[in-house]
Amino acid sequence: MFFGYMFVDVMSPLQSLVNTKLGWSPEAFGYYAGAEYMLNVFGFLILAGIILDKMGVRFTGTLSASVMFIGACIKLYAISSLFAGSAFDQWLSSWWVEMPGSAKLAAFGFTIFGCGCEMAGITVSKAIAKWFEGKEMALAMGVEMAIARLGVFAVLSLSPRLADWMGKNDPSVVPPVAFCTVLLLIGLICYVVFTFMDTNLDKQLGASANGEGEEEFKLSDVGGLFKSRLFWIIALLCVLYYSAIFPFQRFGTNMLQCNLHISETQAADLLRWFPIGALCLTPPLGYFLDRVGRGATMLMIGSLLLICCHLIFALALPAFPSQGLALATIIVLGISFSLVPAALWPSVPKVMDSRYLGSAYSLIFWVQNIGLFGIPIIFGAMLEASNQGVTDPTQYDYTNPMLLFAGLGIVALFFAIWLKVLDTRNGYGLDKPNIKSDNDAVRLDGEA
Ligand SMILES: NCCCC[C@H](NC(=O)[C@@H](N)CC(=O)O)C(=O)O
Numbered sequence: 001m002f003f004g005y006m007f008v009d010v011m012s013p014l015q016s017l018v019n020t021k022l023g024w025s026p027e028a029f030g031y032y033a034g035a036e037y038m039l040n041v042f043g044f045l046i047l048a049g050i051i052l053d054k055m056g057v058r059f060t061g062t063l064s065a066s067v068m069f070i071g072a073c074i075k076l077y078a079i080s081s082l083f084a085g086s087a088f089d090q091w092l093s094s095w096w097v098e099m100p101g102s103a104k105l106a107a108f109g110f111t112i113f114g115c116g117c118e119m120a121g122i123t124v125s126k127a128i129a130k131w132f133e134g135k136e137m138a139l140a141m142g143v144e145m146a147i148a149r150l151g152v153f154a155v156l157s158l159s160p161r162l163a164d165w166m167g168k169n170d171p172s173v174v175p176p177v178a179f180c181t182v183l184l185l186i187g188l189i190c191y192v193v194f195t196f197m198d199t200n201l202d203k204q205l206g207a208s209a210n211g212e213g214e215e216e217f218k219l220s221d222v223g224g225l226f227k228s229r230l231f232w233i234i235a236l237l238c239v240l241y242y243s244a245i246f247p248f249q250r251f252g253t254n255m256l257q258c259n260l261h262i263s264e265t266q267a268a269d270l271l272r273w274f275p276i277g278a279l280c281l282t283p284p285l286g287y288f289l290d291r292v293g294r295g296a297t298m299l300m301i302g303s304l305l306l307i308c309c310h311l312i313f314a315l316a317l318p319a320f321p322s323q324g325l326a327l328a329t330i331i332v333l334g335i336s337f338s339l340v341p342a343a344l345w346p347s348v349p350k351v352m353d354s355r356y357l358g359s360a361y362s363l364i365f366w367v368q369n370i371g372l373f374g375i376p377i378i379f380g381a382m383l384e385a386s387n388q389g390v391t392d393p394t395q396y397d398y399t400n401p402m403l404l405f406a407g408l409g410i411v412a413l414f415f416a417i418w419l420k421v422l423d424t425r426n427g428y429g430l431d432k433p434n435i436k437s438d439n440d441a442v443r444l445d446g447e448a
Pocket residue numbers: 117118121122124125144145148242246341345365368372
């Protein structure tokens with residue numbers, strides 16, 4: 001997940017470079033960014049859930065890491081000089097001309113990568129549930145997410161610098177993307193190593209031949225989930241919250257550059273503190289959740305902080321272009337980005353039957369992906385509409401698109417409050433600790 005998240009955001013700090021070098025408009029960049037989720041939105045994630053439940057974490061993880069690598073290779077080719085000016089490029093550029101050929105092919109590669117990455121996301125959640133059942137599951141998920149955030153931090157730091165690899169006078173998008181593609185290959189090898197460890201775990205547990213697939217995926221469970229009010233509250237909270245987070249990560253560098261009138265590298269250096277805040281806080285919050293609880297409250301506070309931060313970016317930062325204000329807001333947004341993920345993902349097993357937990361995760365990811373696909377496109381279009389006639393990509397006005405993020409946060413807060421009310425009324429235990437008694441622990445020490 002570390003290398004996967006690096007690849008997801010490798011182009012985020014390079015928006016203006018991509019604009020000048022490859023001719024991608026903000027709208028084209030928005031389409032490219034949304035492409036990661038396209039096939040997932042059109043049902044791939046549901047299929048991924050079925051594959052995961054049928055084939056288990058070893059097969060699905062290896063498959064997803066391979067798909068991520070293949071998608072990355074396509075994207076690398078799309079932005080390279082090998083593709084530029086080729087007959088394929090000319091043909092791709094000849095239709096839907098607002099979207100250059102390189103952007104179309106890169107978006108296609110990103111779509112393939114996105115299928116692998118999201119499949120890996122649900123597989124990792126299921127693997128953690130398998131390895132840490134009855135133990136510190138929230139802490140384990142928190143550490144996994146922290147490692148992923150470290151990847152975002154690393155890539156925001158490295159990407160602009162790698163772009164200058166050939167010299168500051170001739171920056172290029174190719175070195176950072178090539179670097180992250182190689183990392184994905186290393187990630188695939190790491191997962192293959194994990195499959196041997198997982199086989200050993202099954203042997204230790206005396207599990208059946210493949211030790212997996214206990215939770216059969218039933219289509220009727222999907223129907224049941226769609227009829228569940230609780231499922232929709234969680235899924236909608238998830239999509240609204242994350243739609244104001246991940247797309248922000250992608251456009252944030254340019255937003256800071258435009259508001260603060262600083263270089264791309266300086267802006268990326270500021271933005272990288274956002275995942276760092278989340279990196280530091282998500283594991284301790286997972287630990288807290290395992291032992292003390294307060295998951296539903298954390299979801300409310302996290303949504304509230306999100307709204308405040310995006311309102312500051314939209315309204316206060318253009319009026320008071322201070323790096324200090326930007327940094328403080330980024331850090332608070334990082335705190336919000338710890339509270340909600342730390343509480344959200346371990347809450348799902350509390351309210352969903354373990355029989356269809358894998359399917360529940362994949363369906364929540366699916367609903368979430370619809371937002372992650374659509375919002376960057378809407379955001380890019382709003383940015384373009386608010387900046388008619390602006391040709392310099394460092395002079396955009398980000399007020400309206402940032403207000404969109406704040407609006408998403410307001411609706412997310414509404415769902416967080418609703419969840420808290422239902423939890424108080426029906427006693428789902430979302431505010432209760434995960435670990436009831438250390439004596440209940442199973443799996444790692446093999447004792448029931
Ligand atoms: N094991 C993964 C838990 C979910 C982590 C969560 N990621 C997502 O929700 C992804 N579907 C989003 C994406 O890949 O863009 C996170 O907080 O990072």
